[in-house]
Amino acid sequence: MSVTNKRIGIIGGGQLGKMMILEAKRLGFHVIVLDPAADCPCSSVCDELIVASLNDGDAILALAKKVDVVTYEFEHINADALEKAELAGVPVYPSVASLKKIQNKYIQKSVLQEKGIAVPRLSEEFNADFGFPQMFKSKKGGYDGKGNWVIKQKSDIPTDVDGFFEEWVDYELEVSVIACRAINGEVVVYPIGENIHSNSILDTTIVPARIDGQIKIKAMEVANQVMNVFEGVGTFGVEMFVCKNGDVLVNEVAPRPHNSGHYTIEGCFANQFENHIRAIVGLPFGEVSLIYPTVMVNLLGVESDGKANLVGLEEAYKFTPKVNVHIYGKSESKIYRKMGHYTVVDCDLEKAISVAEKLKGIVKVVGVL
Amino acid sequence: MSVTNKRIGIIGGGQLGKMMILEAKRLGFHVIVLDPAADCPCSSVCDELIVASLNDGDAILALAKKVDVVTYEFEHINADALEKAELAGVPVYPSVASLKKIQNKYIQKSVLQEKGIAVPRLSEEFNADFGFPQMFKSKKGGYDGKGNWVIKQKSDIPTDVDGFFEEWVDYELEVSVIACRAINGEVVVYPIGENIHSNSILDTTIVPARIDGQIKIKAMEVANQVMNVFEGVGTFGVEMFVCKNGDVLVNEVAPRPHNSGHYTIEGCFANQFENHIRAIVGLPFGEVSLIYPTVMVNLLGVESDGKANLVGLEEAYKFTPKVNVHIYGKSESKIYRKMGHYTVVDCDLEKAISVAEKLKGIVKVVGVL
Numbered sequence: 235m236s237v238t239n240k241r242i243g244i245i246g247g248g249q250l251g252k253m254m255i256l257e258a259k260r261l262g263f264h265v266i267v268l269d270p271a272a273d274c275p276c277s278s279v280c281d282e283l284i285v286a287s288l289n290d291g292d293a294i295l296a297l298a299k300k301v302d303v304v305t306y307e308f309e310h311i312n313a314d315a316l317e318k319a320e321l322a323g324v325p326v327y328p329s330v331a332s333l334k335k336i337q338n339k340y341i342q343k344s345v346l347q348e349k350g351i352a353v354p355r356l357s358e359e360f361n362a363d364f365g366f367p368q369m370f371k372s373k374k375g376g377y378d379g380k381g382n383w384v385i386k387q388k389s390d391i392p393t394d395v396d397g398f399f400e401e402w403v404d405y406e407l408e409v410s411v412i413a414c415r416a417i418n419g420e421v422v423v424y425p426i427g428e429n430i431h432s433n434s435i436l437d438t439t440i441v442p443a444r445i446d447g448q449i450k451i452k453a454m455e456v457a458n459q460v461m462n463v464f465e466g467v468g469t470f471g472v473e474m475f476v477c478k479n480g481d482v483l484v485n486e487v488a489p490r491p492h493n494s495g496h497y498t499i500e501g502c503f504a505n506q507f508e509n510h511i512r513a514i515v516g517l518p519f520g521e522v523s524l525i526y527p528t529v530m531v532n533l534l535g536v537e538s539d540g541k542a543n544l545v546g547l548e549e550a551y552k553f554t555p556k557v558n559v560h561i562y563g564k565s566e567s568k569i570y571r572k573m574g575h576y577t578v579v580d581c582d583l584e585k586a587i588s589v590a591e592k593l594k595g596i597v598k599v600v601g602v603l
Numbered sequence: 604m605s606v607t608n609k610r611i612g613i614i615g616g617g618q619l620g621k622m623m624i625l626e627a628k629r630l631g632f633h634v635i636v637l638d639p640a641a642d643c644p645c646s647s648v649c650d651e652l653i654v655a656s657l658n659d660g661d662a663i664l665a666l667a668k669k670v671d672v673v674t675y676e677f678e679h680i681n682a683d684a685l686e687k688a689e690l691a692g693v694p695v696y697p698s699v700a701s702l703k704k705i706q707n708k709y710i711q712k713s714v715l716q717e718k719g720i721a722v723p724r725l726s727e728e729f730n731a732d733f734g735f736p737q738m739f740k741s742k743k744g745g746y747d748g749k750g751n752w753v754i755k756q757k758s759d760i761p762t763d764v765d766g767f768f769e770e771w772v773d774y775e776l777e778v779s780v781i782a783c784r785a786i787n788g789e790v791v792v793y794p795i796g797e798n799i800h801s802n803s804i805l806d807t808t809i810v811p812a813r814i815d816g817q818i819k820i821k822a823m824e825v826a827n828q829v830m831n832v833f834e835g836v837g838t839f840g841v842e843m844f845v846c847k848n849g850d851v852l853v854n855e856v857a858p859r860p861h862n863s864g865h866y867t868i869e870g871c872f873a874n875q876f877e878n879h880i881r882a883i884v885g886l887p888f889g890e891v892s893l894i895y896p897t898v899m900v901n902l903l904g905v906e907s908d909g910k911a912n913l914v915g916l917e918e919a920y921k922f923t924p925k926v927n928v929h930i931y932g933k934s935e936s937k938i939y940r941k942m943g944h945y946t947v948v949d950c951d952l953e954k955a956i957s958v959a960e961k962l963k964g965i966v967k968v969v970g971v972l
Binding site for chain 2: 236237238252256259260261262264278279281500503504508512516517518519520521522525526542543544545547548551552555556557558559560561562563574579
């Protein structure tokens with residue numbers, strides 16, 4: 235059988251899955267997706283969509299039976315069902331062992347700490363040594379700032395959440411590193427992106443990150459170690475804090491392509507989605523070096539919740555030929571919902587940043603009631 | 604309505620259509636395709652497939668009624684039906700007027716000649732002045748060398764073909780230029796590709812073409828003129844002969860993205876398919892300059908006709924991280940059938956050529972009986 239005759243199953247039908255499929259289709263793979271929404275972003279590009287909850291064990295097993303390899307675009311899914319698929323002989327990448335460790339943020343960070351990778355100090359119990367403010371994080375299910383609480387006094391601690399405490403990190407910069415690991419253990423690491431968040435959601439990624447070369451090397455080494463600790467297969471996003479003293483602390487690991495790696499579509503020869511697909515089907519990686527400075531900006535829903543309406547695309551394309559806009563195809567826009575993103579390239583990083591900034595006033599997705 | 608809510612109809616469901624869709628999907632467009640084969644390359648990525656002959660006027664009109672704009676990936680289609688769609692108010696790009704002139708190669712070249720664009724001498728009647736060999740070409744329906752005859756003596760002239768005669772051009776090099784024209788008349792021209800054919804089918808495109816800078820400028824000017832002569836909207840491929848004396852003669856115009864422009868997927872920020880989609884929905888163009896030297900090689904079916912089997916993909920990817928392989932998804936391979944292509948990039952053109960050449964022995968699509 236040609237490798238490209240393999241059938242790929244993806245759990246989760248959002249934009250990450252869609253961008254995986256656009257790469258998989260270039261090589262002719264057959265792709266089946268599982269998602270609760272019949273009109274999810276993947277629905278228009280996949281070969282088959284199984285409409286079911288991401289926790290529906292039977293549906294996950296049914297998907298696994300139809301394909302040669304299973305992957306996922308979201309980590310908060312039914313890992314026990316995936317384990318059954320794995321035991322039944324269907325490869326799951328990243329492996330269920332990786333996933334289970336990463337799904338629980340407390341275990342994720344404890345494992346990293348044990349392996350000597352620097353993370354913020356953490357504790358299952360309230361730790362007065364961390365002082366105030368400190369963070370309280372849900373062990374499971376959190377993303378985009380959801381499941382995180384800033385604890386300014388003891389009464390801020392939620393009582394109904396299974397979580398853990400973390401010291402407050404007064405970081406200078408947040409960076410993330412996209413890394414891919416192959417089934418045979420080979421690791422490639424993309425250039426470091428500098429992330430700017432707004433309301434705890436990624437707003438902008440600037441590549442190359444404007445940090446010292448030594449810190450870059452350290453961050454890339456950390457990402458490499460993280461991939462090996464979790465024996466991750468596929469593309470991972472590793473978010474890190476760069477502290478004022480030059481320390482690099484791992485903040486969070488995502489066992490899938492990551493929002494902060496969207497810049498690789500325009501910025502690199504082989505993007506994070508393509509290398510994810512290559513990894514899970516056992517193919518060697520494509521080139522990951524940076525072609526030119528690249529800035530990615532998220533298009534989050536603005537103004538009001540409602541039917542998605544993209545505004546200013548023509549103006550944005552008129553403003554510069556060096557921007558690409560990506561629209562995920564979600565029919566309903568919500569404030570802060572990830573509706574799309576755009577990427578600006580330029581040989582001059584400052585120019586790319588300035589153009590990306592100007593486009594923020596031009597192109598947007600509004601909800602129409 | 605957001606521009607990206609537009610519905611796009613594509614006549615023809617082959618690889619050119621598929622690559623258009625992969626770009627259209629990035630912006631969230633809804634795409635409906637018409638093709639006679641239910642398992643055509645577009646079938647796995649389009650939103651809807653109308654299975655019908657490319658000459659089926661009723662089906663073409665039915666498609667037009669469902670969409671906001673119609674385009675095509677193959678020029679030998681029912682232009683009269685498209686004209687009815689246009690009259691009914693559905694925009695067709697490139698326009699039917701452009702298409703009708705281009706469909707008939709004799710008219711295509713006569714129009715160019717009238718407008719002062721250099722083409723090989725041609726004649727509807729046998730012209731002894733052209734000497735032997737000369738070419739006889741079918742006015743309609745020819746592509747990839749089909750519909751062309753080399754006339755070495757008068758008895759070689761086919762008697763049952765509506766064709767015309769053309770002088771034999773002893774060219775030094777064949778080049779092609781991909782150009783895009785917007786509804787408002789703006790034209791962008793991609794870097795020139797140098798084409799190497801084998802059995803009258805494109806084998807390799809090398810970019811930048813290894814020709815003198817003055818000839819490049821001339822070829823790009825000619826492509827610009829061609830776009831304006833035909834008032835083409837969308838991406839066109841303009842094949843040209845570069846003669847030993849530096850003359851540039853237009854050999855053929857294709858009113859659609861072109862095989863020789865596949866290099867733009869990796870070689871340029873905005874590729875020929877993306878700019879085609881941008882053109883037909885009225886969006887300004889993305890950047891077309893060359894990022895790095897790029898070589899594209901077609902994967903034509905080899906060995907025998909039969910079930911398509913891709914061989915050597917892993918070896919090719921192991922050989923270099925700077926190759927991308929594209930597989931169109933045709934289940935049946937035939938000798939010389941276009942099954943896919945690959946693209947090699949490198950900062951050094953000679954290196955890219957040499958790597959592309961070595962990969963010819965590694966990756967291939969064979970037919971398995």
